[in-house]
Every structure is written in structure tokens, then in C-alpha cells.
Amino acid sequence: MYKIINAKRLLPSLFLFFLLAACGDSEESVSSEEVEGNTEGTRVIQHALGETEITGEVEKIVTLYQGANDVAVALDMKPIGIVESWVEKPVYTYLRDELDGVELVGEETQPNLEAIAELEPDLIIASRTRHEEVYDHLNDIAPTVVGDEVYDWKGTLDLMGKALNKEAEANQLLEDYNARIDHFKGQMGDELPIEVAITNFRADHARIFYMGFAGGILEDAGFTRPEGHDDPELWGIKLASKESIPEADAEVIFNFNSGTETDQIQQTYEEWTGHPLWKELEAVKNDQVIMVDEVTWNSAGGYLSAHMVIDDLYDIFNVEE
Template sequence: MFRASGKGSIWVALIVVLLLLSGCGAGGAGKSANSGEATGTDKGTTDTQGATSTDSVRTIEHVLGKTEIKGTPKRIVTLYNGATDVMIAYGVKPVGIVEASGTEPVYDYLKKDLEGIPTVGLETQPNMEEIYKLKPDVILASKFRNEATYQQLSEIAPTVAVDQLYEWKDTVKLIGQVLNQEDKGTQLLADWDQRVADFKTKMGDRLPIKASIVNFRADHARIYYMGFAGQILKELGFTRPPAQEGDKWGIKVNSKESIPDMNADTLFVFNSGKDQAAIEKNVEAWTSHPLWKNLDAYKKKSIFKVDEVNWNLAGGYLSANRMLDDLYKLYDLKS
């Protein structure tokens, strides 16, 4: 990875000039063809329009450095889906978000809360001009996605970052600092810990269960190790096959001879991609193979199809709880 050079300052200055010339200055912030400002608020959600509430300056340390933040930010742009999810968990609407990964620009479970919120491009390629138009007080980023453009983002607004997208608890803590709501962040995590304990108690001696997470695409399969779902499964008392231990996200497999690498007592399976016909054809090719039928999970009838958004894409506090909801249902537990 690399950091942006001093050219970032020139680049941002050019944006300012262009915006002024096109009438998109202070009077038109956040109002473009696809990014009008949010209107109204939902019950229990704080409107993020307006100035900061105090003039005090705080310094927040994060993976990409130290950032000074003035007062309590009201206008926050989120550059990864997990941050958007966690903002809503805090009851605060961002003024701008990146498009959701997958087939829809906003995940279904967040549509009501994010209605009218403008998007600023893809998580993999946010639009700097659209971010600038929104005049954010703070930008929430990640080292994984935004390290190379961190300097440019910081010239638009104070920018703080987590390391990895799937480290959702780090996102909860960081946003608690940004919003001056660290007590609420502590409570959110305590509520999660209580649910984890409840799940483990109700599962009883069924745990530990050795599990694999398998993902089918249109032209290959993947085995996920310690990403978002992998971390949660480990916390809940599931174990992983020895070859799947470690910090690596997982592996991409093209040959069906790799099916034995998926072997576990339970398989959690989700599909990814827009070409549904090609994906289903690929799933059929893999799951009809003799090696698939030799998997322990197949023999035990313990293969579960799960939701890609909850288990992989959304990456936040609310989606972690939705994944846990899925597990309560799969194992016939009362939540």
C-alpha cells in the first residue's frame, strides 16, 4: 500500500475551484443528481445535519494516525458498510454512505434508516468530489480500503480509520469515540456479550461444532477462514478444521479436488454474484460431485444455506446480531 503525496492538496484545491465555478459551493452542498441531502429522521435516530455541538478539540488515535476532532460531529460520511451499520446501531444517520456490496445500493435491513441518504460511490472506489460536496465533519474509513487516499480524505475532513473491514467491534469502539458516546458503545458490546453467553448456554453440550464457511461464485468456490463470520463462530464456541486456523481470510478454490478441504461437521454456505444462473449451475456442479457427498456435513445432513449480507457483506454490529439470529433459528433455539 502507499500513501498519497502532496499532490492530494492540489487535487482537493481543484475540486474547490470547480465546485465554486459550477455553483456547487456552500449553497449546494450535497445536492447532485444522485446525492441529495437526507430529509427527516426516523424515530430513535439522530439527524446529523448542522454544526458541531461544542468547540472542544479531541484527539483520536487510530490505525492511520492521530486525528483532531472539534466538538461532537454532526455530519459524518461512512466509507465502508460496517461503519454505516454501526452508525445506525448508535441511532445516528450518516450524511453520506458508500453503496452496499452486492446487488442493491442499500441492504434491505437498513433501507428504512437510510432512506434519502446520498451515496458517494463504491466502497472500493469512493467519489472524492461527492464526499467534498457533503461538507462532512468527520469521515469514517478503513486502512484496508482507504490507506492510499487517506491524505486526500483528511484534506476534505478529519478522517479516522479501522484496520480491517470485518473488525466490527473496533468499528463500534471507534464510532463511540467519534460521537462522544463511548458509554453507549460499551453497552452495545455488553448486550452482544450477553447474547453470546445465552447462545452458548442454550447450545449446551452440542458445542463445540467443527464448521466450515463455503462460498460459491459463478466460476469458483471459496473457503472462508477468519473473516467476519469466522470470528463470530469462534466466539460462539464453534471450531474450525486445522487447515482453516489462522488470520488468513481464506482461499479461492477452482478444482473440485479441493472439496475435502471443506470437510467439517457443519457447512455454512452462501452464494455471491449477480449472474444467478451461472452461480446455480456452478453450485450444482460442485454439490453433485462424489467428493461433496463424502463430506461429514453432507452425511450428517448439516449443510445450511445462509444469508450473504448477514454473514459476509454488511460487517457491522446489527448484521452480527442478524447472523446470530440466523444461528438461533438454525439450531431451534429461543432468543
């Protein structure tokens, strides 16, 4: 019943890659890290909160943030435990088939340590943003590696590739992503660069997203950001008042609304977008405010959802893949 959005574009290539990898030449050269990281030995993984030793083959993993859930599927590694999704509960629609039957171990911000321990994982994938305070407890349960920011899907892919002894697969996935990005930019040609902003309305406030998940993909794809929106150290800002609306001015605005309080979110959206300052924005005057999916463009935060953003870009700008 549930399928990955535009899965026909991506999943066949993933299947072909893993099939070829399984049948690959055993004499293929490997890096020193890969030699040290053979499934029978011990390898040391550097991560955001230190280093972790992993011994032998990893078969049972628990993933504690949405991007790690996604990347595990991309790497053909079904977790034994995951955290619940922010919306579309309990698991994002695009991952439900692949994660069917997986145990839920709490929320991203409050994982259930007892439930994790009962699963007896070989490895836990956590994030500094969410789990720094419980890292020692997680590490007592099983070797734990920690990504930095939850929205940094490339960092998650690199970390999990090393921890799962799937560096070759992770590198190939990144090459596939880069190839699609390059093709999109080639198809757009002289239309790029286009200045874009990312806005977000919630039940009680509005936000502008800077270089978070979608912002990084847009930068890769050749889009530019308004002055001050390209700070790599800042996810974005909460707008203090409607007088801050001009900070969202750009040629194109991508907007998504977040949360489960549907009525309140809609009220906030209508109040802000009905304000005279909103109507003065370039994108608004030129009918270039584009509504996008909150899961795809923000909360999923993984490799597969990055491809879904690219799918949207092809569709929005009406270019052929």
C-alpha cells in the same frame, strides 16, 4: 416496506438504551478519554493509518464501508453520505428505512471524492483495506479515521464510538452482544463445541472463509473450526480446484453464494456440490449443509448484522431465546 430482519429482537432494546442514556445521571464517572473527548474540546483518535484530531461535536459523517454504515445506525448517528451496497442495491434491505434519504457517494472500492467534499462532512469513516491509497485526499476533505479490516465490526464499533464521542453507547452495545452470545452458549449446553466450516460459491470460483466476519461470531458463540481455518490473520482461501474440496470438511457447513451473476453462480455451485469429493464431506453425508444469507453472514459486516447472525443461530439450532 423494508424492515431489519428480526428487528423486534433488537431495536426495542436499542431504543430503550438511548432513552436511558439521554436521561442518565450526569454524575456518572467517565474515563480520562471521555473527559478529553467532550464535545467542546479536541480529542485525538488513534486508528489504522495514524491519528486524527477531532474538534467539537460531530454532526455530519460520511461512512465508506458497509460495516460503518451499519454501526452508524446502531449508534443512532444517521450519516449524510454512504457508499452503495454490494448487492440489494443501492442500500441493504435491512438498513433502508434507517438510511432513507442519505446521499450515495460511490462504491466502497471507489468512493466519489468530489461528492464527499460537496457534503462538507465533519468526519469521514474509512477502512485501511479499501481506502489507504486515498486516505490523504479524504483527510483533506475532513478529519478521517480509518478502521483496519472491513469485516472487523468490533473494531469499527470501538473506533466510531471514540470518534463520535459515543464510547458509553458503543460499550453498552458490545455488552448486549456478549450477553446474547453467552445466552446462546448456555442454551446449547453440551452440544457445543460443533466444528463448522464456511463455504462460498461465486461465478468463477469457490471459497472457504476462515476468521472473517461470520467466523469471528461463530468463534464467540462456541463453535470450532477445522485445522487451518482458525488463522486470525487470514480471511480465507480461494479453492484452486475441486481437488481442494476436502479442506471444507466439518460437522456443519454454512454456505452462502455471492454476486449478481445468478446463472453463473448457480452453475458453479452445482458443479462443485455435484462432485464426488463434496459428497464425501461429513456435513454433506449428514445433511448438515445450511444455506445462509450472503448479506447477513458476510457483506454487511456490522453490529446489527452480527445480531442477525445470532438470530440465525438460534433458529438453525432450534434453541429458545
